[in-house]
Amino acid sequence: MAMNALPRLAGGQRDDWLAVADALLGAAQEHATPGHGRIQFPGDEGGYGRDVDGLEGFARVFLLAGLRIAGAEGRGVDDLIAFFARGVRSGVDPSAPDRWVRIDEHAQAKVEAASLALALDLTRPWIWDRLDETTRARVIAYLAPVVGDDTYPQTNWVWFRIVVETFLRSVGGPWSADDIAADLDRHDSFVRTDGWLADGEERAFDHYVGWALHVYPVLWPRMTGAAELAAGRTTADVARLDRFLVDALHLVGVDGSPLLQGRSLIYRFAAAAPFWAGVMAEVPSTSSGRLRGAAARIIDHFTANGAPDAAGVLTLGWHGPWRSLAQSYSGPGSPYWAVKGLLGICLPADHPVWAAADEPLPVEEGDDLRAIDAAGWIVSGTRSDGIVRVFNHGTDKSLPGARTADSPLYARIGYSTATSPLLDDLAWTEPLEQSAALVDAAGRATHRTALEPLGARVVDGVGIASSVSDVHWVEPSPTGHRHGAGLAGEIRSAGRMSVHSLVRGPWEIRIATVDELSGDLDASGLRLRMGGWPIAAAEPAHLTSTGAAEARADDRVSGIRALVDDATSQVVVRRDASPLGAVAAVPVLSWDACVGVPFAALVSLAAEPVETVATLDLDETTGAALVTWPDGRRTRTPLTDSGASRRAHRHSRARSGARNAIAKEQHA
Structure with a gap:
């Protein structure tokens, strides 16, 4: 599909959301290495080097593929399953030329490991369960160094270790109850008033509040075996999300633009992720139609203004490419955290949200x-x-x-x-x-x-x-x-x-x-x-x-x-x-x-x-x-x-x- 032909999601149907996801996936796959273990998007090398860029490209696109496969319940997406299963096999093969940068080689791999773990959990019946024993053992060995690692920054990064260790626990790998408890305690230390959280001890209030600190507490309990670990937490996490969304809806412009404030703005429509988290968590204060409508407006804002570009690639920028918007570490695969804004595609076709009518943004209703x-x-x-x-x-x-x-x-x-x-x-x-x-x-x-x-x-x-x-x-x-x-x-x-x-x-x-x-x-x-x-x-x-x-x-x-x-x-x-x-x-x-x-x-x-x-x-x-x-x-x-x-x-x-x-x- 030509990028200028992407459907508008506001007022659209589930098939429109899938079309946007499929267009991003198709364009990304064109930049995969022969073994599919890395996706090397065009553009200058990022601050952490080309090897990290390739891992980042694969992991973030794999997360989108995981959402797509899970929402389809594995039906009609055989090519996608085969493509990313091959990428996993190559990524953990120590002799493969496109193997993944290991966690003990570069700290950025800790971030990408969380996307890998989430995607593997989402696609468990169709990818993980069908992998050969050698590959599964290699995946576990690849992820295992996170256990007991005390060098994680005490910010939204704590969720990366929680997610990875939860997956490891579910597949018989090493994990630490103490690690997860410590990381949850640290997350709780970020809690501020009215459902807001700070990204660490600093006065850092930005999009990470929504697309990380509120999204992971919704995704994590749905991982295999996580319900036991999350027991007693979910009610409070959902209540905070519910209250946060009351404010967050008021931060979207009538044209769908999110607030231009805070770091990592190159993630663009990841800003839609907390609205989908609200749908998944069934927050009581805001209707699913209003939440889905806000997410749709945000994504439409970017697809109507040059993101992705004519080749279907999300570049370093806001609308079009603009490298100065990125941080020093950002590489050509970094913008694909935007896929979190398409989180809703993991919901099945019979989920009530797809039958709900979009509702207007608060700024459309009055001052x-x-x-x-x-x-x-x-x-x-x-x-x-x-x-x-x-x-x-x-x-x-x-x-x-x-x-x-x-x-x-x-x-x-x-x-x-x-x-x-x-x-x-x-x-x-x-x-x-x-x-x-x-x-x-x-x-x-x-x-x-x-x-x-x-x-x-x-x-x-x-x-x-x-x-x-x-x-x-x-x-x-x-x-x-x-x-x-x-x-x-x-x-x-x-x-x-x-x-x-x-x-x-x-x-x-x-x-x-x-x-x-x-x-x-x-x-x-x-x-x-x-x-x-x-x-x-x-x-x-x-x-x-x-x-x-x-x-x-x-x-x-x-x-x-x-x-x-x-x-x-x-x-x-x-x-x-x-x-x-x-x-x-x-x-x-x-x-x-x-x-x-x-x-x-x-x-x-x-x-x-x-x-x-x-x-x-x-x-x-x-x-x-x-x-x-x-x-x-x-x-x-x-x-x-x-x-x-x-x-x-x-x-x-x-x-x-x-x-x-x-x-x-x-x-x-």
């Missing part, structure tokens, strides 16, 4: 405003333009008290389904878009990691999220390790800054105050700079006026307008900085810095420019912000809560400081 307390986010979705925006005052992929450069994937003030953070080299050393920073005479901007969250909540129809940071300049150390977190380096403190975001619809009132400066540093020569939303296109239009700046392309307008006098306005243009267009434009304001003076701006992202000026008055007695919004509504919002969030942060900071440092993050 939406909500707080996600765990992540420190205010979420604002607007029906008029279908954009979902997140205002971030709690996520920076860092431990409390750490000092690094800001990661553009995590530490910006705003993320959305219609914009991407800048991701060129400069973006990793200079916060610009969606930032509030001090800029010195040499043009160097401060960073806010690690920020101190002060809470996120909705008060009388206004979202309010706040944070305080010990802002600092960073001279980054040279590194080839680019796993999504901010860069380490030499730190020079600048002082302390508080930032508040008041949110209604497409608008944010951003208030930044330099609370104090460090040491003998004075404000002379310092500027306080605010950056707005980045607009990317072939050539976005932009303009400035006194105290205002704007960038626009197609049906997206990013604006920033000063609510405090004496602002300088400009639009900063960057080329090759965004996966959404060749040129990105960021509207920017700056003022001469002054300690204790609140600087404020109206920041907007909408389909139309903001024509009406907002006003802001700060009540110094009550600490409230009195705002007249562009639509004329007047609101009064306290800028901080009672202090409970600050106390909770201090408690978390002390608790984190007492723990051992977690293992260096690696590739998932």
Whole structure:
């Protein structure tokens, strides 16, 4: 099937889902080695080398094949069964030229081993049970080194060992009850409020919450023999998933785009996986039609925009190829974690979900405003333009008290389904878009990691999220390790800054105050700079006026307008900085810095420019912000809560400081 002929899944039937899966499988098989043990997709070698690339390609595609074979109950997929059975035999044959990289040869094999184990379990009657005894023994020997391995990063990686040891247990191989118990305990330590989990001890809230930390607790109990191991856990895991999905549905744009935030965005429609997990777990709060519809929209977003490409391959990028979106370790097989978004094809044809009608996304039904307390986010979705925006005052992929450069994937003030953070080299050393920073005479901007969250909540129809940071300049150390977190380096403190975001619809009132400066540093020569939303296109239009700046392309307008006098306005243009267009434009304001003076701006992202000026008055007695919004509504919002969030942060900071440092993050 030609890739531009892939069926749309929204409103489609089960056969449409199978057609998309079959197209991906067929194209992938064309890149298999003669023994089928590796799938070597075209493209430059990944950060871990060509051998790892080949294993990664096979394991991730095999997972999709496993879903397809299981959903078909082995009928009508004989060629697929034969192809991947041959690949397993070759992969574990020590003398085969396309053997799999062993777990004791490279840590990445621990990740891929989980996909291999899941696929082998899914296809047990049709592949595992028919393998010869020598091959089965070799598979067990290949997977066995995970047992007792204490070098797994304490992140979503714990699930890779749980899955592999569960499979080993089911086939008479070695396993450790202590390993599984320890990994489950670690998973439980990631649990935060309202069904959210952090990917490790860091404040890492991203798509891994859904496509890993909520998906594996649903898949794992369904593995052979796992029900006994999972006894007593499932109810709580499903309840957390149920609550998480209530928020997750509100993070999908009307065009099906997921939020462009966090690492591993090249996995694209893996973002649909938690919705299918909800269907499989039969969560009570959301209908299967709404969950399937959300998953369909996400996949359609990518298949309609160049992923897969004309040859049927998922490239390193978002829509089309864009290597800078990937992490340093990523190879040409990495994007195939996207197959998790097709998880539902493992459900049989008579499953009720296939008869359910798709239901609309929340952003289609009306404007939406909500707080996600765990992540420190205010979420604002607007029906008029279908954009979902997140205002971030709690996520920076860092431990409390750490000092690094800001990661553009995590530490910006705003993320959305219609914009991407800048991701060129400069973006990793200079916060610009969606930032509030001090800029010195040499043009160097401060960073806010690690920020101190002060809470996120909705008060009388206004979202309010706040944070305080010990802002600092960073001279980054040279590194080839680019796993999504901010860069380490030499730190020079600048002082302390508080930032508040008041949110209604497409608008944010951003208030930044330099609370104090460090040491003998004075404000002379310092500027306080605010950056707005980045607009990317072939050539976005932009303009400035006194105290205002704007960038626009197609049906997206990013604006920033000063609510405090004496602002300088400009639009900063960057080329090759965004996966959404060749040129990105960021509207920017700056003022001469002054300690204790609140600087404020109206920041907007909408389909139309903001024509009406907002006003802001700060009540110094009550600490409230009195705002007249562009639509004329007047609101009064306290800028901080009672202090409970600050106390909770201090408690978390002390608790984190007492723990051992977690293992260096690696590739998932």
